[in-house]
Amino acid sequence: MRCVSGSSRAKDFLTVTSTIALPQNRTIHRRILNNGITVLVIENPSADIIAARLFLKAGTRWESREKAGLSNLLSAVLTKGTERLSSLDIAERVESIGASLGTDAASDYFLLSLKTVSSDFADMLSLAAELMRSPTFPEAEVGLEQRLTLQAIRSQQEQPFTVAFDRLRQAMYGQHPYALSGLGTEETVSQLTRQDLQEYYETHFRPDNLVISIAGRITPDEAVALVEESFGDWSAGSKQRPILNFPAIAGQLNGTSPTEHRVTTPQETQQSIVMLGYLAPSLQAHGTMTDYAALKLLNTYLGNGLSSRLFVELREKRGLAYEVSAFYPTRLNTSHFVTYMGTAPVNTAIALDGLKTEIERLRTTPLTSEELQTAKNKLLGQYALGKQTNSQLAQIFGWYETLELGVEFDTRFQEEVAAVTAETAQSAALRCFETAYISLLGPAQLISE
Amino acid sequence: MNFIRTPQSTLSLPATPLKLANKLTLIHQHIPGCGVAAVDVWVKAGSIREIDQWSGMAHFLEHMIFKGTDRILPGQFDYAIEGRGGMTNAATSYDYAHYFMTLAAQDLVDTLPYLAELLLHAAIPDEEFVREREVVFEEIYQTYDSPDCLAFQALIEGVYQRHPYGRPILGTEELLKERSPAEMRSFHRAHYQPENMTVVLVGDLDQDEAIALVERSFRDFPSPGDCPQHEAEAEPPMTDxxxxxxxxxxxxxxxxxxxxxxxxxxxxxxxxxxxxxxxxxxxxxxxxxxxxxxxxxxxxxxxxxxxxxxxxxxxxxxxxxxxxxxxxxxxxxxxxxxxxxxxxxxxxxxxxxxxxxxxxxxxxxxxxxxxxxxxxxxxxxxxxxxxxxxxxxxxxxxxxxxxxxxxxxxxxxxxxxxxxxxxxxxxxxxxxxxxxxxxxxxxxxxx
Incomplete structure (x- = not known):
């Protein structure tokens, strides 16, 4: 063993000299077809696999409150019938060759993803085109998936974390679509009809609203030719895309003075869930980029990994939790910065104090240069590790394109993170961490006060 | 079944298994140009090695490994890996515990010796033992709020009436409170031995470098000492x-x-x-x-x-x-x-x-x-x-x-x-x- 005891060696060990440098110079080929489809191709011959992500600028953000859950229901029924194929035919086409094909309705986009060994890719892409272009939403399948969704909504109530987060999100977002989980509510989902799916489909499923991102063992020319073949004669029609008009979010950013909203959910659980969150900048609005990068960094600093501030202070030093973390997702509209932990019910109040103290510390105390540098290395290193598989590559670039940030955001993001200073981080913390939203779930007498 | 396994010689083995002088196994695969290296150390020290009263020890030990040695402070290793942009974690199952990290290939030379030091020379300090036990209790409470976890535990208790596969990997609060740091040290010394350990190294590092690095890092295993061994009991077969x-x-x-x-x-x-x-x-x-x-x-x-x-x-x-x-x-x-x-x-x-x-x-x-x-x-x-x-x-x-x-x-x-x-x-x-x-x-x- 070469390591020697004593602080000097230990210090060397801690001196961070490098960060992960994956092949950064991947060329991303971008082509816009005549009908408006944006095609991205990332050639990566390392494995005999091709992944594709087909993004539509749709998702739960485009739902009205009365139709909450519509995107999700559509994602479940999309693969269950086309003009030529039944639900079973479609599943057989995919499963008989061992491919994977799935759909997902996220907050800011609608996604169809597929992954195949390279030789099966053309077949699966043409199936994907058929699903996107001529789904029939059979009445019986709509009914089945609707019933299953209603059950899934009820089942979510079994999970303390999900319940606590639902309450937090509703307190934060009021009438805005981000207030609800993608599944919708029992009231809205039970009212959805096949006609609703058809209208949503006609509004959003059109070539000029589609980004197809392909990564794997395929050349850009081959990939574009395959897309042309299956999607090239899809025409957008003459309808205009709808303009979104959102309800205001209750406690918008930059409120006047620090305040606190608290929701409690009494349940006789073995563990309490403690959440402390804040509304946080979107990526869309101009002028929020600096705060966005700074808060991504602070989120990493607080909640990412075994050496993160919350993990060390609340778990390692005080044994208050097994799970303690933070998240700040990238969103087109106002996002949220949430810290949370699960703790023995008797520790509920101590845990909440612990989270508050750490957030307050970011407002009052600038990060040291070592803390700042470590958080940057961590964020950028994990960002690099998140771009290894073909699915990851297709996802991240397709997503940037769909959010209208462009594929160059990949580089811009890393530059912005590198440019964060202790001062910009602290001023972002001061702006963001004003109006606190708290959600507590646990035994009644321990969460009330 | 009328076939035999394809003999190894006809397979192209992309990885090389090597038995080092101290009986440690190294499996290495070189992936040039990927920039990254992953190390995964597998130890045959899962929960089936525990005697019944020590249920939960293997998993709790996995937590305590990261609490350092005489030369590494608690949390210092995590900080070093994550501060370099890498990631590390560990997991325990019935048959094994494993410890893994992924980071830039050029950082491996400086960090693998520390992972080895943790695994071979875990100090299991008394006060950290007591503190970390609270974290394990929290992990246990979390499973008590999950119907699927509770049902699965009941299921395997139904299948395995005597075998340790029927016990919860996490153990119970009651049993863990009875355990001492000295007992955990004896469990650690007995099982974290080279013949029970496989180091897998995959990534942008060639074989000579990999062998030298692993040989240098994983040596001076402590002597196994005494530890109560689980005695296999006959399992009643399922008859209904x-x-x-x-x-x-x-x-x-x-x-x-x-x-x-x-x-x-x-x-x-x-x-x-x-x-x-x-x-x-x-x-x-x-x-x-x-x-x-x-x-x-x-x-x-x-x-x-x-x-x-x-x-x-x-x-x-x-x-x-x-x-x-x-x-x-x-x-x-x-x-x-x-x-x-x-x-x-x-x-x-x-x-x-x-x-x-x-x-x-x-x-x-x-x-x-x-x-x-x-x-x-x-x-x-x-x-x-x-x-x-x-x-x-x-x-x-x-x-x-x-x-x-x-x-x-x-x-x-x-x-x-x-x-x-x-x-x-x-x-x-x-x-x-x-x-x-x-x-x-x-x-x-x-x-």
Whole structure:
């Protein structure tokens, strides 16, 4: 063993000299077809696999409150019938060759993803085109998936974390679509009809609203030719895309003075869930980029990994939790910065104090240069590790394109993170961490006060 | 089954297994140009090594490994890896514990010695032991709020009445409170020995560098010392349906879990009962290769419940619409594997669904599955295998897992072996392992 005891060696060990440098110079080929489809191709011959992500600028953000859950229901029924194929035919086409094909309705986009060994890719892409272009939403399948969704909504109530987060999100977002989980509510989902799916489909499923991102063992020319073949004669029609008009979010950013909203959910659980969150900048609005990068960094600093501030202070030093973390997702509209932990019910109040103290510390105390540098290395290193598989590559670039940030955001993001200073981080913390939203779930007498 | 495993010489082995002088195993694969290196250290020190009163020790030890040595402070290792942009973590199961990290290849030389130092010389400081135990309790409380975790624990207690596979990996608050740091140190010294350990290193580092680095890092193992060893007790064979019912608060949906015992790589000690047991009626050649049986059971599991065209999903979810979801799983274990079916459903359909599943299991025994079903399941498993070998950390995990439980060859030859199965092989396996009259079942209903 070469390591020697004593602080000097230990210090060397801690001196961070490098960060992960994956092949950064991947060329991303971008082509816009005549009908408006944006095609991205990332050639990566390392494995005999091709992944594709087909993004539509749709998702739960485009739902009205009365139709909450519509995107999700559509994602479940999309693969269950086309003009030529039944639900079973479609599943057989995919499963008989061992491919994977799935759909997902996220907050800011609608996604169809597929992954195949390279030789099966053309077949699966043409199936994907058929699903996107001529789904029939059979009445019986709509009914089945609707019933299953209603059950899934009820089942979510079994999970303390999900319940606590639902309450937090509703307190934060009021009438805005981000207030609800993608599944919708029992009231809205039970009212959805096949006609609703058809209208949503006609509004959003059109070539000029589609980004197809392909990564794997395929050349850009081959990939574009395959897309042309299956999607090239899809025409957008003459309808205009709808303009979104959102309800205001209750406690918008930059409120006047620090305040606190608290929701409690009494349940006789073995563990309490403690959440402390804040509304946080979107990526869309101009002028929020600096705060966005700074808060991504602070989120990493607080909640990412075994050496993160919350993990060390609340778990390692005080044994208050097994799970303690933070998240700040990238969103087109106002996002949220949430810290949370699960703790023995008797520790509920101590845990909440612990989270508050750490957030307050970011407002009052600038990060040291070592803390700042470590958080940057961590964020950028994990960002690099998140771009290894073909699915990851297709996802991240397709997503940037769909959010209208462009594929160059990949580089811009890393530059912005590198440019964060202790001062910009602290001023972002001061702006963001004003109006606190708290959600507590646990035994009644321990969460009330 | 009338085939033999493909001999290693005909396989192109992308990885090299090496036995070092101190009996430590190193598996290395060079992936030039990827920039990254993944290390996954597998230790045969899972929860089956514990005596009953020490239940939870293997997992708790995995937490304590990161609390440092005489030369490394608690948390210092995590900070060093994550501060370099890498990631690290660990996990404990019945048969093993493993510790992994992924980081820039050029950082490996400076960091691997510290991972080795933690693994070989964990100090397990008294005050950290007491503090970290609270964290483990929190981990246990979290499972108490999860109906699926509670049901699965009841299920394996039904399957394994004496074997440590029936105990919870996390242990219990009651038992863990009785344990001492000295006991944990003795468990650690006894099991974290080179012959129990496999270091898998995959990434942008050539073989000479890898060998030198691992030899330099993993040496000076402490002497094993004394530690109470778990004594295998004869497991009563399953001779009928072992049924349990749980009633849980806040339950929105019932569960049905069913489990069958599959082959172990090292055979389980079974009570002798010569009368009616099907596995005793089988000729010995069927027991020659448990790994082959395991591959076949993976195929049966995929045939039953992987994907919308699988038998149970198609019938129970799509056609009869009796379940919210149904899944099956086969988990390979050292001494006895586990084949499970789980359904999430309305309580009123519990009995009917269980009866249907048993009936469909009878079909597997009386009639061969279709060729197209077999072909579909083969394609699914081979794709899954290909899709899970894209990154160095995935590859390292796969090699370590199979090498620890069976051998490295299995990790690599798996897709080829899968291809060799016939519908008749699967019929034989179903009749050998998946009896509709002998299984464990748990139903979970609302309070």
């Amino acid at each position: 349906i072992r049924r349990q019912e749980l009633r849980l608060p806040r339950l929105e949906q019932a569960r049905l879990m069913m489990a069958w015992m599959g082959p172990g790589i090292d055979p389980l000690v079974q009570e002798k009962r010569d009368d009616v047991l099907p596995w005793n009626r089988f000729s010995p050649e069927h027991h020659l290769d448990p790994i082959k049986d395991a591959c076949g059971l993976d195929l049966l599991s995929a045939t039953l419940a992987e994907g919308r065209t699988s038998r149970l999903v198609q019938e129970l979810r799509e056609e009869r619409q009796l379940v919210q979801e149904v899944s099956s799983g086969f988990s390979l274990q050292q001494e006895s594997s586990l084949f499970t079916i789980t359904a999430w459903l309305d309580a009123e359909n519990l009995e009917r669904v269980e009866a249907l599943i048993c009936d469909r299991f009878s079909h597997l025994i009386t009639a061969r599955i279709n060729e197209s079903e077999l072909e579909r399941s083969k394609r699914l498993l081979c794709s899954d295998h290909a899709f899970s070998t894209e990154t160095p950390s995935q590859i390292a995990g796969l090699y370590g897992y199979y090498h620890t439980l069976a051998d490295l060859e299995t990790a690599i030859a798996y897709p080829q072996w899968i291809q060799e199965f016939t519908t008749e092989d699967l019929q034989n396996l179903a009749s050998q392992y998946l009896s509709p009259y002998r299984y464990a079942a748990v139903v979970v209903k609302p309070l």
